[in-house]
Amino acid sequence: MTQEPKPSETIDVLLARCLARDQHAFQELFDLYAAGLYRLCYNLLLNRDDAEDVAQDSFVYAFKNLHRYDPAKSAFKTWLYTIAISRCRNQYRRNRVPLLDLANLWHQPPVAPQHESPEAIYAHRSAREALAYALTRLNPTLREAVVLRYGHGLTYREIADVMDCPAKTAESRVRLAHETLRGVLHSSGGEGLLEELLSY
Amino acid sequence: MSHTCRQCRAALYPYVRRELTPNKRRFVAQHLETCTTCYAEYRRIRAFEGDLGGALAQLGVPSPLQLAHVWAGVQTQIAAPNEGHGLHFRMRYGAALALLVVALVIPWLLHHQQSMTVPLPPTPQTQTQLVTHPAIIIAMATPNAVTIHASAPYTEATPAFARNDAPDLSATQTP
Numbered sequence: 001m002t003q004e005p006k007p008s009e010t011i012d013v014l015l016a017r018c019l020a021r022d023q024h025a026f027q028e029l030f031d032l033y034a035a036g037l038y039r040l041c042y043n044l045l046l047n048r049d050d051a052e053d054v055a056q057d058s059f060v061y062a063f064k065n066l067h068r069y070d071p072a073k074s075a076f077k078t079w080l081y082t083i084a085i086s087r088c089r090n091q092y093r094r095n096r097v098p099l100l101d102l103a104n105l106w107h108q109p110p111v112a113p114q115h116e117s118p119e120a121i122y123a124h125r126s127a128r129e130a131l132a133y134a135l136t137r138l139n140p141t142l143r144e145a146v147v148l149r150y151g152h153g154l155t156y157r158e159i160a161d162v163m164d165c166p167a168k169t170a171e172s173r174v175r176l177a178h179e180t181l182r183g184v185l186h187s188s189g190g191e192g193l194l195e196e197l198l199s200y
Numbered sequence: 201m202s203h204t205c206r207q208c209r210a211a212l213y214p215y216v217r218r219e220l221t222p223n224k225r226r227f228v229a230q231h232l233e234t235c236t237t238c239y240a241e242y243r244r245i246r247a248f249e250g251d252l253g254g255a256l257a258q259l260g261v262p263s264p265l266q267l268a269h270v271w272a273g274v275q276t277q278i279a280a281p282n283e284g285h286g287l288h289f290r291m292r293y294g295a296a297l298a299l300l301v302v303a304l305v306i307p308w309l310l311h312h313q314q315s316m317t318v319p320l321p322p323t324p325q326t327q328t329q330l331v332t333h334p335a336i337i338i339a340m341a342t343p344n345a346v347t348i349h350a351s352a353p354y355t356e357a358t359p360a361f362a363r364n365d366a367p368d369l370s371a372t373q374t375p
Contacts (some may be wrong), residue, residue, distance in 0.1 A: 180295070
């Protein structure tokens with residue numbers, strides 16, 4: 001389910017099959033983008049249930065409105081992310097204060113190998129919590145920019161398309177978010193924790 | 201911090217991401233070779249940049265079970281006919297229309313009720329109506345006149361000059 005997206009030509013064929021109501025094509029399209037889209041929703045909402053709901057809603061909307069997608073305007077991934085971001089914004093408005101799903105962090109199986117010591121697992125979890133906490137300190141606009149840039153590797157042009165702003169604005173938002181995150185993580189000692197998280 | 205250091209710091213983020221023009225890139229690179237403080241900052245930004253990308257990519261990776269759950273939900277909703285959405289759409293616009301009607305009708309009703317209950321303002325008296333009253337004619341003609349209401353009836357308190365039966369003093373005052 002976490003395979004890399006195929007070249008655009010293959011995506012076009014897949015979309016054409018979807019428009020012809022081929023159920024297998026829908027599943028293939030879902031498999032291509034589901035992991036990335038869920039991760040995007042989770043990084044923005046920091047709550048597992050909300051992320052699942054928004055990801056599901058985004059896919060349903062995209063599948064029902066595939067005829068509206070214009071390949072000349074943007075890549076399918078950008079279009080899908082635009083839908084998801086819009087729904088995430090609606091969710092912020094409902095939640096107002098973004099909720100940090102600590103239960104999720106607690107129950108999620110550790111990415112670290114099973115033979116690790118409890119101390120290492122604890123350090124790993126702390127690093128994720130520190131990063132999630134730092135993300136909550138950003139306002140939603142900056143969080144979107146930094147998540148799209150660093151978490152999903154979008155270019156500034158693509159970020160601008162998704163966030164509906166000029167590319168220069170997207171760039172300055174990424175930079176501001178980067179500086180803020182660094183400040184928050186530095187003040188909470190989380191800069192070293194990020195290295196900890198990446199060492200596994 | 202010198203002016204050159206300040207310029208270099210401002211360009212460090214784009215420098216790390218290789219987003220500078222060749223000229224600016226050369227300027228930053230030359231400065232970093234000579235300034236240890238800016239070089240240390242560059243190392244910190246670069247390390248954090250790499251760490252952040254890796255850490256964010258790991259945050260919220262879904263399990264296959266979660267994705268299967270989402271897919272099940274998607275399938276259910278895709279299979280459902282679009283009528284639900286159409287109904288929802290119609291209800292939303294219907295509610296908006298009802299609100300609009302209420303917003304227009306309530307002020308009209310209030311205005312209508314006010315016009316039914318509140319008496320009409322008195323029509324102003326014309327100049328001819330005012331001047332036919334003898335008391336007013338006298339008051340207008342007399343300096344330091346006492347104000348007399350046109351509607352007030354003649355009483356004992358009414359000055360003599362305002363009454364019709366007042367004695368004519370013009371003859372006595374004439375020398």
